[in-house]
Amino acid sequence: xxxxxxxxxxxxxxxxxxxxxxxxxxxxxxxxxxxxxxxxxxxxxxxxxxxxxxxxxxxxxxxxxxxxxxxxxxxxxxxxxxxxxxxxxxxxxxxxxxxxxxxxxxxxxxxxxxxxxxxxxxxxxxxxxxxxxxxxxxxxxxxxxxxxxxxxxxxxxxxxxxxxxxxxxxxxxxxxxxxxxxxxxxxxxxxxxxxxxxxxxxxxxxxxxxxxxxxxxxxxxxxxxxxxxxxxxxxxxxxxxxxxxxxxxxxxxxxxxxxxxxxxxxxxxxxxxxxxxxxxxxxxxxxxxxxxxxxxxxxxxxxxxxxxxxxxxx
Amino acid sequence: xxxxxxxxxxxxxxxxxxxxxxxxxxxxxxxxxxxxxxxxxxxxxxxxxxxxxxxxxxxxxxxxxxxxxxxxxxxxxxxxxxxxxxxxxxxxxxxxxxxxxxxxxxxxxxxxxxxxxxxxxxxxxxxxxxxxxxxxxxxxxxxxxxxxxxxxxxxxxxxxxxxxxxxxxxxxxxxxxxxxxxxxxxxxxxxxxxxxxxxxxxxxxxxxxxxxxxxxxxxxxxxxxxxxxxxxxxxxxxxxxxxxxxxxxxxxxxxxxxxxxxxxxxxxxxxxxxxxxxxxxxxxxxxxxxxxxxxxxxxxxxxxxxxxxxxxxxxxxxxxxxxxx
Numbered sequence: 001x002x003x004x005x006x007x008x009x010x011x012x013x014x015x016x017x018x019x020x021x022x023x024x025x026x027x028x029x030x031x032x033x034x035x036x037x038x039x040x041x042x043x044x045x046x047x048x049x050x051x052x053x054x055x056x057x058x059x060x061x062x063x064x065x066x067x068x069x070x071x072x073x074x075x076x077x078x079x080x081x082x083x084x085x086x087x088x089x090x091x092x093x094x095x096x097x098x099x100x101x102x103x104x105x106x107x108x109x110x111x112x113x114x115x116x117x118x119x120x121x122x123x124x125x126x127x128x129x130x131x132x133x134x135x136x137x138x139x140x141x142x143x144x145x146x147x148x149x150x151x152x153x154x155x156x157x158x159x160x161x162x163x164x165x166x167x168x169x170x171x172x173x174x175x176x177x178x179x180x181x182x183x184x185x186x187x188x189x190x191x192x193x194x195x196x197x198x199x200x201x202x203x204x205x206x207x208x209x210x211x212x213x214x215x216x217x218x219x220x221x222x223x224x225x226x227x228x229x230x231x232x233x234x235x236x237x238x239x240x241x242x243x244x245x246x247x248x249x250x251x252x253x254x255x256x257x258x259x260x261x262x263x264x265x266x267x268x269x270x271x272x273x274x275x276x277x278x279x280x281x282x283x284x285x286x287x288x289x290x291x292x293x294x295x296x297x298x299x300x301x302x303x304x305x306x307x308x309x310x311x312x313x314x
Numbered sequence: 315x316x317x318x319x320x321x322x323x324x325x326x327x328x329x330x331x332x333x334x335x336x337x338x339x340x341x342x343x344x345x346x347x348x349x350x351x352x353x354x355x356x357x358x359x360x361x362x363x364x365x366x367x368x369x370x371x372x373x374x375x376x377x378x379x380x381x382x383x384x385x386x387x388x389x390x391x392x393x394x395x396x397x398x399x400x401x402x403x404x405x406x407x408x409x410x411x412x413x414x415x416x417x418x419x420x421x422x423x424x425x426x427x428x429x430x431x432x433x434x435x436x437x438x439x440x441x442x443x444x445x446x447x448x449x450x451x452x453x454x455x456x457x458x459x460x461x462x463x464x465x466x467x468x469x470x471x472x473x474x475x476x477x478x479x480x481x482x483x484x485x486x487x488x489x490x491x492x493x494x495x496x497x498x499x500x501x502x503x504x505x506x507x508x509x510x511x512x513x514x515x516x517x518x519x520x521x522x523x524x525x526x527x528x529x530x531x532x533x534x535x536x537x538x539x540x541x542x543x544x545x546x547x548x549x550x551x552x553x554x555x556x557x558x559x560x561x562x563x564x565x566x567x568x569x570x571x572x573x574x575x576x577x578x579x580x581x582x583x584x585x586x587x588x589x590x591x592x593x594x595x596x597x598x599x600x601x602x603x604x605x606x607x608x609x610x611x612x613x614x615x616x617x618x619x620x621x622x623x624x625x626x627x628x629x630x631x632x633x634x635x636x637x638x639x
Contacts, residue, residue, distance in 0.1 A: 145329055148618050153573040153610065160595035160603050161340060246456045253458050254580050256595050273462060273581075277470055285466075288459045296454045 027308045037300035044294050048103035055097035056085070074282050087282040089271065095286050098268060103290060105264040109179060110245040114237055116183035117244075121190025122233060126221050128191065129198025140195070143188045151185035155247055158184055159256050171259040178257055182247050186240055190233055197229040235309060239302035242295040249291055265291045322622050326615045331382075333611040337604035338381045390605035395597050400605045403590060409490050410480055411586030414578070415571040417493075417502055418509035423564060426514045430521025431553060437526065446522075452515030457574060461508040461581035468504060476501050478583050505582040509575060513567050520563060524556035566621055569614045 028034050047054060072081055072088040086095040128139040146154065162177030201207060202225065210220050245265075251257035252266030253273075260267065265287045272284025372380075384390070390400040429445060436442040469477035481501035483490040492498025528534065529552055537547045576588030583589065587606060594602035 141325070144325075148614055149611075150570045150573045152577070156576065156591075156595060157607060160598075161336075163595060164340065164598035164600055164603070242454070249456055250458060250577060253456075254577065254592050254595075256592070269458070269462070276462070276466055279470075281466060281470075284462060288462060292455055292459060295456070296451075299450075299454045 024308045028304070031304055033300055034304040037297040037304070040293055040297040041301060044103055044290070044297075045107065047100050048107050051097075051100035051104045055094075055100045056083075057094040057097040059093040059098040059101055073280075086286050087280075089275075089283045095282065098263065099265075099286055099290055102263055102265045102268050102287060103294065105258060105262055106245050106248055106266070106291070106294075109175070109182070109248045109258065109264065110241050113179045113182035113186065113244045113248070114240050116179060117186035117240070118190055118233060118237060120183065121187035122194050122226070122229075124187065125191035125194025126198055126225060126229070129195040130202055130217065130221050130225065136195070139191065143191055146185070146188045151243075152247060152250060154185040155181040155251060156254075156256065159251060163256065171261060174259045178248065178251065181251070182244050185247070186244060189236055189240065193232050193236060194229050197232065198225055201225050201228050231309065235302065235306045238305055239299065242298040242302065245291070245298070246295055265294075318626065319623065322619055326619050329615055330608075330611060333608060334382050334385055335378065337385070337607050338378050340600050340604050385608055390608075391601045393594075393599055393602050395593070395599045395602075400601045403602065404587060404605055404609065405488055406490075407585060407587045407590050410492070410584060411572060411575050411579070411588060413491065413493060414502065414505055414509060414584060414586060415568065415575055417506040418575075419513065419564065419568060419571055421506055421510040422513035422517050422567075425510075426517030427521050427553075427557075427560065429514075430518040431525055431548070433518065434522045434525035434529070435548065445518075449515040449519055452511050455511070457508065457512060457577045458581050460511050461504070461578060464504050464508055465581070475503050477504055480585055505578050505584050508581065509571060509578040512574065513564075513571065516567070517560060517564065521556055521560055524559060525552060528552045528555050562621055562624065565624075566617060569610075569617045572613060573610060 028038075052058070072084050074085065074087045084094050084096070086099070088094055089098070124139050128136040158181035159177060162181065166173055166177070207220060207224060210224050215224075248257055248264060249266030249269070252264050253270045255270065257266055258264045263271070268287035269284050269291070272280070272282075272287065275283050388401045388404075392398065393400050393403055396403065433442045433445050465477040468475045476497075479501060480492050481497040481499075482495040483492045483498055484494045485491075492502055534547060534552055537551050542550075572587075575584075575586060576592060578584065579586045579588035580592055587609075590602060591606040593599070594606065
């Protein structure tokens with residue numbers, strides 16, 4: 001970010017400096033919960049990111065699947081094999097490898113939809129706060145309406161509309177619809193936060209100064225106001241990643257999420273759920289546990305970040 | 315005051331109209347209804363006749379007006395997948411969802427309020443800390459994972475409770491109830507607990523926060539100074555004043571319960587509206603989707619409107635503000 005171009009560098013880097021400030025680092029080191037959450041989140045992120053390198057098997061390579069190996073329990077239980085540490089599913093897929101690939105898809109969808117909702121939310125929030133008047137009233141009414149429906153319902157609706165518009169959509173399009181469905185439910189929080197801070201910022205002297213020297217409104221919004229309202233957005237984004245991952249998993253569990261050819265954690269839980277009654281608990285237990293650990297650690301990190309960056313709570 | 319109510323009413327009508335419009339667009343333009351009804355082998359004359367019959371040859375506003383008029387009467391056509399009238403399907407499924415949501419709401423209230431009070435009174439003690447840590451899990455655990463864990467524990471391992479469907483029901487005309495048979499009640503236990511988990515933690519945290527707030531006020535100190543017993547101070551004076559926000563939130567959450575029931579119903583194969591809707595989304599059964607969309611929006615708009623008006627009745631400050639405008 002071109003900080004030196006900003007007329008008020010002191011305020012613009014406050015949020016960023018907050019991260020590297022001794023205070024925040026100290027608060028991180030002295031919070032065992034934050035460290036534990038960060039370590040757990042990091043492990044999962046690395047496993048997911050490098051799934052094709054780390055994973056012991058390739059769960060999508062049909063040639064390596066052997067039906068003889070199907071429904072093996074985890075290695076430490078009778079009948080388990082050390083080759084399949086966490087057991088195998090009904091088609092002989094190694095659960096550990098499927099988990100890594102699944103976590104990758106879950107994280108990808110989660111991060112992509114959070115990025116998209118940041119773009120939408122921050123854009124609309126800036127516009128509402130900066131322009132004001134009817135535009136502001138319209139965007140805020142829209143937010144009210146969105147907030148009065150639970151997000152999972154809105155996501156389901158959008159995914160349902162997408163499905164009926166493109167009944168035989170290719171996988172890539174299905175992903176786009178899914179990311180769009182989650183992003184369109186998440187942008188409201190950013191819009192409200194950014195609008196609030198923009199209302200404060202737009203009356204400050206540096207904005208007036210920029211206006212006086214003839215900087216256009218779009219440029220003021222982008223170069224001057226935006227860097228000063230991004231602090232809370234970063235905190236919100238951390239927490240929203242967890243809820244985006246949960247929404248994705250829920251949609252996939254309901255069978256309207258990711259395409260079946262690329263199973264996410266939610267799909268794995270859905271598949272395992274069918275075999276729960278015949279005693280193969282491990283097929284559904286491991287993806288559930290992974291999902292819970294990822295969302296819990298990201299949530300805890302988000303909570304810690306919020307407290308650490310907010311001096312009033314310190 | 316009239317202005318406030320009118321503005322809310324207009325907003326509600328605009329929301330309902332836009333929802334109806336989305337539903338209508340789905341209905342008319344996604345997939346060809348004529349093709350859906352006649353199949354591929356129909357002659358051109360048959361198509362034109364049906365097009366005329368359905369009113370598809372008329373201008374757009376007329377078509378929308380007709381759709382809206384039908385929707386108001388609960389008429390959404392015929393389910394593409396099940397070949398039955400959508401209104402009949404919904405009427406059949408609605409009682410299951412409503413019973414599930416009401417029982418879940420009741421569990422959340424009856425457990426959430428005492429646990430919240432407990433957590434507030436024992437603040438700082440280990441038991442209360444543990445309880446609050448537990449609520450963190452309730453918030454971050456995805457709802458369907460809670461359901462799966464409950465099924466695994468109580469249905470698969472312990473074999474205490476059923477985990478599939480609604481069990482025996484008693485019918486009263488169009489209404490079916492599972493609350494009056496032992497089997498129906500047993501089937502209700504696990505889904506209701508699953509559905510209530512999130513609201514339970516919400517209510518508990520809210521009651522605790524409100525309770526801590528109230529316990530700091532002067533009238534509580536005064537009540538203590540008068541020598542009233544702890545019991546009378548906590549439950550007679552403090553709790554009463556925490557309940558107003560709790561009840562409004564619970565009222566608002568009833569809509570969420572009905573919406574979240576979609577997930578619970580899928581986990582437990584509960585034959586409610588949510589399951590109907592999920593199947594409709596999977597198979598792109600547009601009439602059912604459109605009907606569910608309109609119905610659930612109506613429920614939400616009515617609840618929100620009701621709560622707004624209730625606030626107005628309860629909080630005199632809003633009335634004064636309304637006059638000043």
